[in-house]
Amino acid sequence: MALKVGIVGLRGIGSNHAECHSKDPLSNLVAVCDVVKERADAEAQKHNVRAYYSLADMLKHEPDLDIVDVTTGGFENGSWHYEPAMQAMEAGKHTLVEKPLSNDVGEARQMVAKAAEKNVYLGCNLNHYFTPPAETAKQYMDNGQIGELVYCLHKMGFSAGEETYSPTTSSRFKGFPYAHLKAFLSHPFSVMRHFCGDVTHVQAFVNRPGFRRRAEDVMLSTVSIHVRFANDSVGYLLSQRGDAAYGLGGWWSLEVAGTKGTFCIENCIEKVTFWPAAKPAEPVVTSSGLTDFGLTFPRRIHAFLEDVGNGVPKESLRANGRDALAALEYTWAVMESYEQGGALVRPHPLPPLHGDPATLLE
Numbered sequence: 001m002a003l004k005v006g007i008v009g010l011r012g013i014g015s016n017h018a019e020c021h022s023k024d025p026l027s028n029l030v031a032v033c034d035v036v037k038e039r040a041d042a043e044a045q046k047h048n049v050r051a052y053y054s055l056a057d058m059l060k061h062e063p064d065l066d067i068v069d070v071t072t073g074g075f076e077n078g079s080w081h082y083e084p085a086m087q088a089m090e091a092g093k094h095t096l097v098e099k100p101l102s103n104d105v106g107e108a109r110q111m112v113a114k115a116a117e118k119n120v121y122l123g124c125n126l127n128h129y130f131t132p133p134a135e136t137a138k139q140y141m142d143n144g145q146i147g148e149l150v151y152c153l154h155k156m157g158f159s160a161g162e163e164t165y166s167p168t169t170s171s172r173f174k175g176f177p178y179a180h181l182k183a184f185l186s187h188p189f190s191v192m193r194h195f196c197g198d199v200t201h202v203q204a205f206v207n208r209p210g211f212r213r214r215a216e217d218v219m220l221s222t223v224s225i226h227v228r229f230a231n232d233s234v235g236y237l238l239s240q241r242g243d244a245a246y247g248l249g250g251w252w253s254l255e256v257a258g259t260k261g262t263f264c265i266e267n268c269i270e271k272v273t274f275w276p277a278a279k280p281a282e283p284v285v286t287s288s289g290l291t292d293f294g295l296t297f298p299r300r301i302h303a304f305l306e307d308v309g310n311g312v313p314k315e316s317l318r319a320n321g322r323d324a325l326a327a328l329e330y331t332w333a334v335m336e337s338y339e340q341g342g343a344l345v346r347p348h349p350l351p352p353l354h355g356d357p358a359t360l361l362e
Contacts, residue, residue, distance in 0.1 A: 002028035003305055006065045008055050008084050009072030010034040010043045013098055017071050020298040022047050026305035030065070033058045055084050059091045067308065069301075070097045076176055077183035078103035082111060085122070089114045094121040094308050096301070100186040101324040105332045105348070112321040112351060121308050122321030126190040127300035128156075128252075130319075132288040133265045133272035134194075137256070140263055140274055141195065147260030147277070152196045152235035155253045156188040160242030162211045168219070177218045180241045181206070181331055185223070188237050189327035190319070192227070195256050196235060198326065201228040202333035202345045209243050225334055269293055313359040326350055 005027050007018055014034070021027040033052040034040040044051035052058035059065070068088035074080030078100040088095045095115070101124050102108040115122035128134075140146055173179040193199065203226045212221060221241040228234055255264040262275045271287040300319065307317050314320070326347075333347040 001309075002026055003066040003309055004028050004030050004062070004064055005067045005069055006031040006033065006052075006058050006062055007043075007069045007071060008033040008058070008088075009070060009080070009098075010036075010039040011071075011073060013073070014071035015043060016294075016297055017069050017301065018043055018047055020301045021069070024298065024302055024305060026302060026309055031058050031062050055087055059088070059093070065093055067305075068093045068095050070095060072098070073172060074103070075172055076100075076103035076179045077172060082107040085111055086114055089118050089120050089122065092118055092120060094123075096123045096125065096304050097321075097324070098125045099190075099324065100124075100182060100328060100331075101321060102328070103182045105325075105328045108321075108325045108328050109351075112325050115314075115321050116351075116354075119314070121304075121314060121317050123304045123307075123317055124186075124319055124321060124324035125297070125300055126186065126319040126324060126327070127296040128187050128191050128268055129194045130296055130300040130303055131265075131269040132290065133269065133286070134191075136272050136286050137195070137263045137265055137274075140261065141256075141258075145261045145274070145276070146256065146258035146263065148258055149196055149229070149231055149233035150257045150259060151233060151255075152192055152229075152257075153253075153255040154188050154192050154235070154237045155239075155246065155249060156191075156237075157184070157239040157246070157251060158242040159244075159246040159251050161245050162209070165211055165215075165242060167215045167217050173219065175218060177220050178335055179219055180221050180239070181223060181334060184241070185237075185239060185331045185334065186324060186327040188239055189330045190323060191254060192235055192237065193323070193326055193330075195254070196229045196231070196233060198230040198350070199227045199235075199330050199333075199347060200230050202226075202330060202337055202347060203342060204334040204337040205342050206334070206338040212243075220338070223334065223338075227330070267291075267293075269296060313356055315353050315355060322350060322353075 021029040040051040072080035225237040250267045252268040274284045329347040333345040
């Protein structure tokens with residue numbers, strides 16, 4: 001049976017989510033909400049659903065909602081996530097939140113705690129590994145074809161340069177030095193953790209080029225991060241926001257290497273190459289046939305609907321709140337390392353996994 005969904009926040013991302021829900025057989029989009037009446041009315045008319053102008057009203061008049069999809073934005077793309085998510089979970093609704101979970105790690109910790117308290121699903125739109133190449137790469141790992149992990153190299157950001165730069169006028173980013181880190185690092189950190197596990201140590205060097213300084217742009221836009229994983233493998237993440245043009249692999253590349261083989265995903269959804277350690281000159285290239293990054297949104301949303309509908313254990317929810325919190329803890333460790341001149345930092349520990357005695361396997 002399709003799950004009843006209400007969406008709160010109807011700018012570009014919210015409209016995207018509404019389109020995904022309207023086409024997904026597992027979703028029954030029944031309501032949309034935005035504090036700007038015109039946006040809510042337009043989206044409601046487009047999808048033939050009811051419009052609301054406050055989440056409180058939507059929750060009051062739609063008591064049968066199964067899911068609230070929070071697609072609000074705010075400063076650093078996340079300052080308006082906490083309040084509606086907490087309100088939805090307090091009402092007992094399963095909740096999907098756009099990334100980052102919040103632009104404040106303290107709020108994110110409270111959100112994860114609230115989901116546990118109310119026994120509801122909390123998911124985050126960490127959509128970058130809901131792709132055919134990522135599934136193929138994970139299969140290589142599960143089949144033992146990668147072996148013991150050795151290193152992970154990830155490059156993700158925005159390809160541009162000085163000649164195409166113009167200072168931001170967006171109130172969401174202007175004047176916020178950590179805006180790129182808070183708004184964006186959840187994606188690459190979540191991908192690295194998906195394949196390589198928890199991060200135990202972080203060291204970061206963060207900067208911005210001269211053309212940003214001359215424009216009095218305070219955004220710290222280039223970040224170089226060295227990490228150590230709990231399994232003792234090491235990793236490196238480079239993310240930059242239009243400071244330079246990316247080379248090989250385009251705007252998105254992930255290389256994970258082990259003692260038996262190495263894979264590299266290029267441009268998130270496009271292809272994965274596998275090099276067996278015994279025959280590195282004979283790589284296996286698997287193309288998805290897809291080039292549209294936008295296809296990651298319906299795939300990720302469908303996975304959330306699927307998990308909730310199947311009643312998976314809360315800790316088994318794909319891209320769950322705890323996963324999103326992990327990415328923010330690593331982001332805060334990056335900022336702490338930068339502020340300490342590149343010091344080695346241990347990320348704040350994640351909340352323990354308790355498990356549900358009704359579902360926990362022996």
